[in-house]
Amino acid sequence: MIRALIVDDEPPALSELRVLLDEAGNIDIVGEAGNAVEAIAAINRLQPEVVFLDIQMPRISGLEMIAMLDPSHAPRIVFLTAHDDYAVQAFEENAFDYLLKPVDPLRLGKTLQRLQRDRAPQDVGLLKRAHPLRQIPCSGQNRISLLRVEDVEYVASRASGVFVVGEDGKERFTELSLRTLEERTSMFQCHRQFLVNLDHIQELRFEEGGLGRIVTLGGRTVPVSRRFLALLKEKLGVD
Amino acid sequence: MLPFVLIERLSMTLDRLTMTLQLLQQTCVYLVIAYLLSRTPLFIPLMNVTVRPSHKAAAYVIFSMFCILGTYFGLQFDDSIANTRAIGAVLGGLLGGPSVGLAVGLTGGLHRYSLGGPTDVACAISTVTEGLIGGLMHRHYVGRRQFDRLFDPWRVALVTFAAEVAQMAIILLITRPFEVAWSVVDHVALPMWIANTLGAAFFMRILQERRLLLERQSSVFSTKALKIAARAEGILRNGFNEDTTKRISRIIYEETGVGAVSITDRDKILAFIGLGDDHHLPGTPIASEQTLQAIIHNQVLYADGNETDYHCSLSPTCPLGATLVIPLVGEDEQVIGTIKLYEPRNKLFSNINRTLGEGLARLFSTQILAGRYDEQKQLLARSEIKLLHAQINPHFLFNTLNVLSSIIRSDPERARELVLHLSTFFRKNLKRPTEEATLGDEIDHVNAYLQIELARFADRLTVKFDVPDPLRSVALPAFSLQLIVENAIKHGIAHMIEAGVVRIEAKEEAGVLLLSVEDNAGLYGGHDHGDGLGMNLVDRRIRNRYGDSYGLDVSCKPEVSTRVTMRVPIQLVAA
Incomplete structure (x- = not known):
């Protein structure tokens, strides 16, 4: 059984896809998502082998979403689109396959056969070449906001999740992993649990035991571990 | 001695x-x-x-x-x-x-x-x-x-x-x-x-x-020519018709002092000013042999009444005794009409006026060409609208079919309804006999569209109509409301993760219809800029038709709401 996640913002489209996959058999639908943020969370949580991903979705399209996936456990992607404008680009983004909606069961069958044959994990190296992130999706109470990377002061990873702190000092929850953010943005890892935006550093204080402490332009502090201090000094051009 | x-x-x-x-x-x-x-x-x-x-x-x-x-x-x-x-x-x-x-x-x-x-x-x-x-x-x-x-x-x-x-x-x-x-x-x-x-x-x-x-x-000549050119500037850009040619004829008549001036198209007199205007009437077919010849051969013809005979073909008592016919030439050297200068029998045609006449014909030909160009541009704008009418977003079409194939399975009765809405939508899109529609028509069109979108987005979309019945017969440019609503869905609601609401309201205020479409996305002008063209066209069309105090007005509170309000004068369409 192939573990699959299905993602589409239109409920009837989701149920249609579910029916088709059920009919095809040998597929275990482990979850559904109605938008990119839900999808990222579901992928992190459920670690499916394949994601059937609609391209046209609110705020963050399917194409944009791939760049936000944690490269350490990236599933294979089968894109779905109503119109083949995006087909070429979809393959450039290293999709496994793409399907046109409404989906033809025979065509879906071929995709599933290929998936069955080729169960090797997605080539992580290819995904790394994806475009750098310009915005970070953050989920609030009932909204998703997109925070521009240059407006972020630092990112903190806690037991409760990854939080992005903007210039306003507000902490926003994001589904993206610290590793994704480190790889896809220009932010600098200064601690096992922290990324900092170098453009927002006001002060670097040195503390006992080879530790450091960053004071941001907004006056908030970010710890620097021994491991990253030397590299940080080099980055900032101080000795 | x-x-x-x-x-x-x-x-x-x-x-x-x-x-x-x-x-x-x-x-x-x-x-x-x-x-x-x-x-x-x-x-x-x-x-x-x-x-x-x-x-x-x-x-x-x-x-x-x-x-x-x-x-x-x-x-x-x-x-x-x-x-x-x-x-x-x-x-x-x-x-x-x-x-x-x-x-x-x-x-x-x-x-x-x-x-x-x-x-x-x-x-x-x-x-x-x-x-x-x-x-x-x-x-x-x-x-x-x-x-x-x-x-x-x-x-x-x-x-x-x-x-x-x-x-x-x-x-x-x-x-x-x-x-x-x-x-x-x-x-x-x-x-x-x-x-x-x-x-x-x-x-x-x-x-x-x-x-x-x-x-x-030469100084008299250039003064006259410059004066006429300055006064006539731009008139013919508004078209080559009875109104504009009348104004041009008036100017030539006043500045040259000839007995009479006339402008014709290929078939009839468009304007006539001066002696003999009691029987040379605008709108009547060209009777003069010279004019017909000038049009056929694209040639300046001069009948001085002396060497070349000239008699008015309309009235034996016509005081005019000499005429100069100059063809007006449009695209591809096609004669589109003539300018005619006349002098009465007792007056000689001055050389200056002959040369001037030919120069003016060239000037006006150029202006008419420029006018045609403007007209073509307008036609193009109109055909853009037509294109928008006929153009059905492929995403919309295939997504709709996808939804249909899903609903056919789960709820055949609902699928039948959807097919009906879809045919209403297509019918309204394809068949637009007139450029003007009633608000009622537009609402029906929009409703068919929204029913389909409701099926697609399910609980992510809520639609609210507030259109008083008496206003349904107000006239407005066809397809305009549809474009605005489509924008609100495509560039607003479709980008929302939480539930979207579209509110369509019509009300009357001092003889003006205020038709507003409001969404709770507040994404106008952001993220993707696709909303420009259609909205601009609608705005331009309303302004062209009703004047600059009407048109579209957009107010956007980012991330909260976008409200597009259309202002058109209340004119009822006869049923």
């Missing part, structure tokens, strides 16, 4: 006076020739102080001719000739400069030398000298940039007189025996001084007159 001497002196004086009069007579014939030639284009190079080689050559030829003419028109005296050769030589130098003066003098001098006689050498030399004197004067005034003085008859008289004095001196100096020289000079000096001085002065006067006339004509 004394009386005899007196008589002798008296008869000598009489002789000289007679000779002077005779030479003056000859000079008159000479001047008549000059006058006649001055009416020809031959003289145009002489109207200005010449610098160009071609003009200098023309001056050389003409004045050499006059120089030789002066010799032939002279009076034989013994073996010498009392002549007006000096006029050609001096004027040649004056107007053409030293080189032309020298060349004319040499030509005239050699010619004189070929005729022989005791003074042949002296005369040849003195003619060259006279040409040079004229040339030096030319250099003097040109150096001071006092061109006008070269054309001053008084100065010309003075120079010629000086040149003649020099000639006499040269004869006395060169010709031998001296007695012969003295006798010749004694007899011809007075007549030649008077005749040459006056002749040169009059010759220059003729030139001066011509020059003034030309200048006045």
Whole structure:
């Protein structure tokens, strides 16, 4: 059984896809998502082998979403689109396959056969070449906001999740992993649990035991571990 | 002795006076020739102080001719000739400069030398000298940039007189025996001084007159042309029709003072102003043979009523007796109509108005072309709208089919309803007999569309209508509400993760229909900029149709709401 996640913002489209996959058999639908943020969370949580991903979705399209996936456990992607404008680009983004909606069961069958044959994990190296992130999706109470990377002061990873702190000092929850953010943005890892935006550093204080402490332009502090201090000094051009 | 001497002196004086009069007579014939030639284009190079080689050559030829003419028109005296050769030589130098003066003098001098006689050498030399004197004067005034003085008859008289004095001196100096020289000079000096001085002065006067006339004509011409061009600016850009051509005709009529002005298209009179406007009526078919010929052959036709007969084909009592028909030429050298100028029987067609007429026809042709271009642009804008009508977003189409295939499975009855909505939507999209629709029509169209979107987005979309029934018969440009609602969904709600709400409201305020579409996405102008074209077209169409106080108004609170309000005057469409 192939573990699959299905993602589409239109409920009837989701149920249609579910029916088709059920009919095809040998597929275990482990979850559904109605938008990119839900999808990222579901992928992190459920670690499916394949994601059937609609391209046209609110705020963050399917194409944009791939760049936000944690490269350490990236599933294979089968894109779905109503119109083949995006087909070429979809393959450039290293999709496994793409399907046109409404989906033809025979065509879906071929995709599933290929998936069955080729169960090797997605080539992580290819995904790394994806475009750098310009915005970070953050989920609030009932909204998703997109925070521009240059407006972020630092990112903190806690037991409760990854939080992005903007210039306003507000902490926003994001589904993206610290590793994704480190790889896809220009932010600098200064601690096992922290990324900092170098453009927002006001002060670097040195503390006992080879530790450091960053004071941001907004006056908030970010710890620097021994491991990253030397590299940080080099980055900032101080000795 | 004394009386005899007196008589002798008296008869000598009489002789000289007679000779002077005779030479003056000859000079008159000479001047008549000059006058006649001055009416020809031959003289145009002489109207200005010449610098160009071609003009200098023309001056050389003409004045050499006059120089030789002066010799032939002279009076034989013994073996010498009392002549007006000096006029050609001096004027040649004056107007053409030293080189032309020298060349004319040499030509005239050699010619004189070929005729022989005791003074042949002296005369040849003195003619060259006279040409040079004229040339030096030319250099003097040109150096001071006092061109006008070269054309001053008084100065010309003075120079010629000086040149003649020099000639006499040269004869006395060169010709031998001296007695012969003295006798010749004694007899011809007075007549030649008077005749040459006056002749040169009059010759220059003729030139001066011509020059003034030309200048006045060209200044009148350019003033008229500029005035008409300025007044007519842009009128024909608004189209080539009865209204615009009437305004153009009025301007031409007022500025040229011709008897009447008319403009036609290929078939009928568009405008007629002036004499005979009681029977030359706009809207009537072209009756005149000239006009039809001008249109067929793309040719200016001129019937002066004298050489070429012109009779008004409409009324025997028409006062118009001459006409000029100039074709108006559009794209690809196609004649699109004519401009006609008329003069009454008792008036001559002035040359200026003929030339002006042709120039104006060219000017207006260009303007009409520009107008057509504008019109084409508008047509293009209209066809853009048509395109938007017919253009169905492929994403919308295939997503809809996808939803259908899902719902057919789960709820066949609902799927049937959806198919009906879909056909309503397509029917409204494809079939738009008129460019204007009622609000009711638009609402039906929008409703069909929204029903489909409701099925697609399910609980992510809520639609609210608030349209009072009486307003449903208000007229508005077809497809406009649909475009706005589609925008609100495509660029607003579709990008929302939480539930979207679209509210469509119509109300009346002081004779104006306020139709607003509000969404709770607040994403207008952000993220993807696809909402520009359609909205701009709708706005432009409303402004074009109802004026600038109507149109679209967009207010956007980012991330909260976007509200597009359409303002159109309340006009009811008859059922």
